[in-house]
Structures are given as C-alpha cells and as structure tokens.
Amino acid sequence: xxxxxxxxxxxxxxxxxxxxxxxxxxxxxxxxxxxxxxxxxxxxxxxxxxxxxxxxxxxxxxxxxxxxxxxxxxxxxxxxxxxxxxxxxxxxxxxxxxxxxxxxxxxxxxxxxxxxxxxxxxxxxxxxxxxxxxxxxxxxxxxxxxxxxxxxxxxxxxxxxxxxxxxxxxxxxxxxxxxxxxxxxxxxxxxxxxxxxxxxxxxxxxxxxxxxxxxxxxxxxxxxxxxxxxxxxxxxxxxxxxxxxxxxxxxxxxxxxxxxxxxxxxxxxxxxxxxxxxxxxxxxxxxxxxxxxxxxxxxx
Amino acid sequence: xxxxxxxxxxxxxxxxxxxxxxxxxxxxxxxxxxxxxxxxxxxxxxxxxxxxxxxxxxxxxxxxxxxxxxxxxxxxxxxxxxxxxxxxxxxxxxxxxxxxxxxxxxxxxxxxxxxxxxxxxxxxxxxxxxxxxxxxxxxxxxxxxxxxxxxxxxxxxxxxxxxxxxxxxxxxxxxxxxxxxxxxxxxxxxxxxxxxxxxxxxxxxxxxxxxxxxxxxxxxxxxxxxxxxxxxxxxxxxxxxxxxxxxxxxxxxxxxxxxxxxxxxxxxxxxxxxxxxxxxxxxxxxxxxxxxxxxxxxxx
DNA sequence: GGATTCTAATCGAAAAAACCGATCAAGAAA
DNA sequence: TTTCTTGATCGGTTTTTTCGATTAGAATCC
Numbered sequence: 001x002x003x004x005x006x007x008x009x010x011x012x013x014x015x016x017x018x019x020x021x022x023x024x025x026x027x028x029x030x031x032x033x034x035x036x037x038x039x040x041x042x043x044x045x046x047x048x049x050x051x052x053x054x055x056x057x058x059x060x061x062x063x064x065x066x067x068x069x070x071x072x073x074x075x076x077x078x079x080x081x082x083x084x085x086x087x088x089x090x091x092x093x094x095x096x097x098x099x100x101x102x103x104x105x106x107x108x109x110x111x112x113x114x115x116x117x118x119x120x121x122x123x124x125x126x127x128x129x130x131x132x133x134x135x136x137x138x139x140x141x142x143x144x145x146x147x148x149x150x151x152x153x154x155x156x157x158x159x160x161x162x163x164x165x166x167x168x169x170x171x172x173x174x175x176x177x178x179x180x181x182x183x184x185x186x187x188x189x190x191x192x193x194x195x196x197x198x199x200x201x202x203x204x205x206x207x208x209x210x211x212x213x214x215x216x217x218x219x220x221x222x223x224x225x226x227x228x229x230x231x232x233x234x235x236x237x238x239x240x241x242x243x244x245x246x247x248x249x250x251x252x253x254x255x256x257x258x259x260x261x262x263x264x265x266x267x268x269x270x271x272x273x274x275x276x277x278x279x280x281x282x283x284x285x286x287x288x289x290x291x292x293x294x295x296x297x298x299x300x
Numbered sequence: 301x302x303x304x305x306x307x308x309x310x311x312x313x314x315x316x317x318x319x320x321x322x323x324x325x326x327x328x329x330x331x332x333x334x335x336x337x338x339x340x341x342x343x344x345x346x347x348x349x350x351x352x353x354x355x356x357x358x359x360x361x362x363x364x365x366x367x368x369x370x371x372x373x374x375x376x377x378x379x380x381x382x383x384x385x386x387x388x389x390x391x392x393x394x395x396x397x398x399x400x401x402x403x404x405x406x407x408x409x410x411x412x413x414x415x416x417x418x419x420x421x422x423x424x425x426x427x428x429x430x431x432x433x434x435x436x437x438x439x440x441x442x443x444x445x446x447x448x449x450x451x452x453x454x455x456x457x458x459x460x461x462x463x464x465x466x467x468x469x470x471x472x473x474x475x476x477x478x479x480x481x482x483x484x485x486x487x488x489x490x491x492x493x494x495x496x497x498x499x500x501x502x503x504x505x506x507x508x509x510x511x512x513x514x515x516x517x518x519x520x521x522x523x524x525x526x527x528x529x530x531x532x533x534x535x536x537x538x539x540x541x542x543x544x545x546x547x548x549x550x551x552x553x554x555x556x557x558x559x560x561x562x563x564x565x566x567x568x569x570x571x572x573x574x575x576x577x578x579x580x581x582x583x584x585x586x587x588x589x590x591x592x593x594x595x596x597x598x599x600x
Numbered sequence: 601g602g603a604t605t606c607t608a609a610t611c612g613a614a615a616a617a618a619c620c621g622a623t624c625a626a627g628a629a630a
Numbered sequence: 631t632t633t634c635t636t637g638a639t640c641g642g643t644t645t646t647t648t649c650g651a652t653t654a655g656a657a658t659c660c
Binding site for chain 1: 302304305306307308310311346347348349351363364367368371372374375376378379380381382383385386387389390582
Binding site: 038 | 647648649650651656
C-alpha cells in the first residue's frame with residue numbers, strides 16, 4: 001500500500017501553478033498562505049521531486065511540476081465527476097453528461113439547443129465531443145460518453161434510440177445552374193450531375209448517396225469535402241452541386257454564398273436526428289427527458 | 301469551492317466493495333474496522349447517498365455504490381500514475397508506460413519481449429493496448445498512450461520512429477499446393493492465385509498487397525481474415541494462400557497446421573517493426589533505451 | 601545607502617481529525 | 631437459549647491541520 005498525495009494538495013498545486021503566486025493561490029483556496037506553503041512542501045516530499053521553483057521574487061513551476069499539475073487537473077475533474085454522479089441520484093437532470101455529436105449536426109443544432117438546455121436543466125453539466133458516428137459509438141460503448149446525438153439511418157447495436165427530429169435534404173446548386181431554375185428536383189434529376197459528397201466516414205455521405213438514385217462509388221474522391229462548410233464553398237465555386245440538410249441551412253450555412261436552394265419534390269430524402277444511449281445505462285430517465293427537450297427545441 | 305471526498309475514503313470504498321466485508325477490508329487497508337466504518341459513513345454523508353447496503357449479516361454495494369467505486373478505481377489509478385510519473389524523473393526507465401501494439405505484432409513478439417523487459421527494467425510499469433495502427437496513433441496523439449509498436453511503412457505525422465526489427469514475409473500454402481513444391485517464389489508467381497488478405501484497417505493488409513505485384517481491390521472481401529490466426533486456418537482448409545511475417549511463424553502460428561512455408565526469392569518483401577512516440581514527448585530517453593532493448597531482443 | 605515593500609518559509613499554539621480499543625446491538629448458527 | 635459474527639458507536643489519545651505572527655531574502659524606492 002503506497003502513500004498517495006491528498007486531493008487537497010493537488011488542488012493547491014494546481015492553484016499555485018495557475019497563478020505562480022503562493023499568496024493569491026492561498027486566497028483562492030480559502031486557506032492561509034502558511035497552510036498552502038506547507039502543503040506544497042509536503043507534496044514535494046511525498047513525490048521526492050521539486051515541483052515549484054522558488055527564487056525569491058518569482059515562482060515558476062518545474063517541468064515535472066507542470067506535468068504533475070496537468071495530471072492533477074484530470075484527477076480532480078474525475079473526482080468531481082464522481083461526486084456529481086453520486087449526487088445525481090436525487091435528480092436525473094443533474095450531474096455530468098458527456099455527449100457526443102457528429103460534425104454534420106453539432107455546429108448547426110447545438111447553438112440553438114444549448115441555451116435552452118442550460119435554462120431547462122441548470123444542474124446538468126454537459127461536456128461535448130464532436131466526432132464521426134463510428135468513433136462516437138465506440139466511445140459510448142466503453143463508457144467515455146454517456147449519450148450521442150447522431151443521424152439515422154446508421155448501424156447501431158445495443159443502443160436505445162430516440163428520434164428527436166427529421167432533417168430533410170435540399171439540393172444546393174451554384175447560382176445560374178440549370179437545376180436552379182426548377183422549383184423542385186427528384187433523385188433521378190441528379191444522375192448526370194457532378195454531385196459532391198463528404199469524405200468517407202461521415203454518415204451524411206451515405207445518406208446523400210442514398211438520396212441520389214445511383215451508386216457514388218465511382219465518384220471522384222479527390223473532391224470529397226471534409227466538412228459541410230467546405231462542401232458548399234466548393235459548390236459556390238462551381239465545382240458541382242450537393243445536398244444539404246435543413247438544419248444546416250437554417251443555421252446560416254449558406255449565408256453570403258452565391259448558391260441556389262432547390263427543394264426536392266414531395267417525399268424529400270431526409271435523415272433522422274436521434275439521441276442514443278447504452279441499453280444497459282442506468283440513466284435512461286435522464287436521456288428520455290433530454291430527448292424530449294431536444295425534440296421540443298428542434299420542432300420550433 | 302466544493303468539498304471532495306478523500307482519496308483514502310475512496311480506497312476504503314473500493315476495498316469494501318471488492319470484499320463485501322468491513323472487517324477484511326479494514327485489515328487489507330491496515331486500519332481498524334471502526335476507522336474504516338466511520339470513513340465509509342463520512343463518504344456517504346459527503347455524497348448524500350447510501351453506497352453500501354448493510355443488512356445485518358450481509359454487506360452489498362448499492363447500484364450507486366458500484367458506479368462510484370468504479371470511478372474511484374479510475375481516480376486512484378490516475379493518482380498513482382501521477383506519483384509514478386513524478387518519481388520517474390529520477391530514472392527514465394521507471395514509472396508507467398502506456399504502450400500500444402498492433403494485432404499483427406503483439407501476440408507474436410510480446411511473449412518473447414515482455415520477460416526481457418521486466419528483467420531489464422523492473423521499475424517500468426508497462427500497460428498494453430492492442431489495436432490497429434490508426435486508432436493507436438490517435439490515442440498516442442491525445443496522450444492516452446506514451447508509445448506505440450507498429451509496422452512500417454505507415455503514414456505517420458509528428459512521430460519519432462525507431463526501427464527495432466525487419467520482418468520478412470513468407471508465403472504460406474496448403475500442403476500439396478503447386479507453389480509448395482518450389483524452393484522460392486516471386487511476387488509475380490502469385491498473380492493468378494487466390495491470395496487471402498486481412499480485412500481492411502490492418503496495416504499488414506497493405507503490406508501484403510504491396511508484396512504481391514497486383515492491386516487487391518477486386519479481391520473477394522468476404523474472405524478477408526479478421527486476424528492472422530483465422531487467415532492461416534483458412535489457408536489450411538484450402539481456401540487460398542497468404543503471406544505471413546517471420547515473427548508470427550517463429551512464435552508458432554503455424555504449429556499443427558497442414559501448410560507449407562515457401563520463402564520469397566532474395567529481396568523478400570518485408571515490413572519494419574518500429575517503436576514510435578510523440579516528437580514533443582518529454583520522455584525520449586526512455587523510448588530510445590526501450591527501442592534499443594527491443595532491437596536487441598528481436599535480433600536473437 | 602538605507603528604508604520600504606513584497607513574498608515565501610518558519611514557528612508555536614490551538615483546533616480539528618483520525619485513529620484505536622472496547623463495547624454494544626442485532627441477526628445467524630448451534 | 632446461547633454463542634458467534636459483524637458492523638456501529640463511544641471515549642480518549644494521538645496525529646494532523648490550520649492559523650497568525652514572525653522571519654528572512656530580494657527587489658524597489660527615495
């Protein structure tokens with residue numbers, strides 16, 4: 001059984017490293033300077049390494065001090081999360097919630113969502129992570145995430161899903177493009193067009209491919225967009241046309257771009273935005289309430 | 301500033317959850333039972349939640365108790381790592397080292413390597429993780445791993461690499477196969493054979509494809525192996541032939557299989573096994589010494 | 601040059617806590 | 631019923647933590 005530093009000591013260390021000043025760190029930690037000073041010394045004793053370089057007049061963290069402080073931050077954060085999780089049994093809408101979001105959804109719906117969520121659930125600490133569906137689901141599986149906001153259809157196992165919105169696609173063409181003069185288009189109208197897609201890995205690539213009536217396997221992948229933003233800019237430069245979801249348009253993705261939006265004929269292709277969580281999760285109530293709120297926000 | 305539980309309390313909780321017994325947990329923690337009992341109660345006070353269900357005669361963790369204990373384990377482990385890292389300044393070959401290894405290397409070289417490493421660097425705590433190159437490099441990038449053992453050629457950025465071995469490929473064919481009668485083969489001999497490859501994502505797939513003189517894009521991916529082991533078993537069942545690296549053969553991958561090993565003619569295709577770490581890492585000395593030891597072990 | 605200021609370390613006393621052994625209480629086993 | 635096991639409780643002791651006051655070293659000001 002080895003001796004560990006105290007969480008309090010770690011907190012003191014972080015405070016000192018952040019401020020490079022014992023007095024102010026002590027003030028911040030609500031203890032006397034002598035207490036803090038002694039605590040840091042003891043920490044250095046336990047670790048057997050000087051963490052702070054004190055030349056009379058200046059306080060500078062050692063290289064090791066910086067590294068240790070960085071790890072201390074992580075330990076403290078996890079400890080706080082632990083407390084939050086324990087406290088959250090009293091209120092499903094409190095505590096930390098690590099939420100993953102895909103790149104074709106996050107930037108466009110989160111600005112609309114987050115203010116409402118903060119208002120509705122002020123005790124919910126939402127940590128966000130933006131990645132593509134596959135890595136997101138991996139993180140969900142191993143517990144690094146509590147829930148994910150993804151787009152369907154997508155292959156998911158062992159997941160509870162709650163659809164919170166339907167997101168129709170529209171066609172975006174350069175100003176003056178032949179299709180821009182139509183009031184609506186159908187999938188087969190695109191057969192001989194240069195349709196640009198997101199690069200592989202984005203679920204929206206598959207959704208868009210499915211929306212067109214052909215296989216995109218032979219498409220020129222050198223022109224695959226790395227994000228919706230680059231994609232529509234390529235469209236504006238006349239490199240081709242593309243499909244964009246309604247949420248992205250509403251969030252102003254196309255502002256100041258010389259492009260024309262053409263809706264699909266009725267029965268427009270669409271993706272579903274859904275909140276997903278582990279079937280085995282112990283916080284289903286949290287996620288159900290969250291999904292309900294998301295649906296309400298996105299309906300407006 | 302919120303009040304956090306003590307690391308000691310967390311350690312006590314884990315001990316109790318593991319043993320479902322206060323007395324034995326106290327013994328393990330080298331404290332009296334009353335001390336431990338009081339500590340658990342205080343922890344429950346701080347968190348405001350019962351963690352342990354004490355019905356007379358049985359001690360069972362509550363659901364929250366289990367969750368909190370699981371997190372407590374992580375916090376404690378990270379805190380210990382923090383101490384180890386701090387202590388490691390005195391000796392580059394001590395402290396925790398999180399090492400990632402690819403699946404076509406790990407199972408075949410680690411059994412040979414690890415005993416030597418433990419002997420040479422008894423203070424080095426090696427944590428292992430087996431994954432394909434891409435996710436390994438991602439983890440290396442974000443600090444979840446300190447170093448990776450991968451196979452080259454592979455696209456890597458911002459990495460210091462030290463080649464520790466060259467690993468030649470040989471051809472493996474079912475017993476009685478036409479090519480099994482040759483003393484050596486060349487890449488072009490394989491042009492009309494059913495060559496089996498690993499599934500996409502394994503870097504060895506690319507290495508093997510490069511070793512043959514043709515593009516494998518049209519190959520039947522239904523027969524892509526999920527591991528070297530399944531691959532050679534498919535070969536033994538007569539489904540085709542494949543390439544296997546020397547290290548895997550030496551570790552006994554083909555034992556008790558009805559297959560024939562055919563070397564390539566001189567200039568055999570090969571992959572390089574290399575240790576990689578972040579260019580910005582502060583432990584280069586550790587990795588250099590480690591790489592030297594690996595090279596020495598693999599040379600034998 | 602000397603007074604002043606700023607800052608971290610040190611010290612001693614007081615307060616807080618952690619800890620232990622003994623004991624108690626309640627259910628299980630004999 | 632008696633005994634045994636086991637976690638909670640209590641009282642006293644030891645240890646740790648904390649604070650205020652003071653000291654000491656360097657930069658700054660006059």
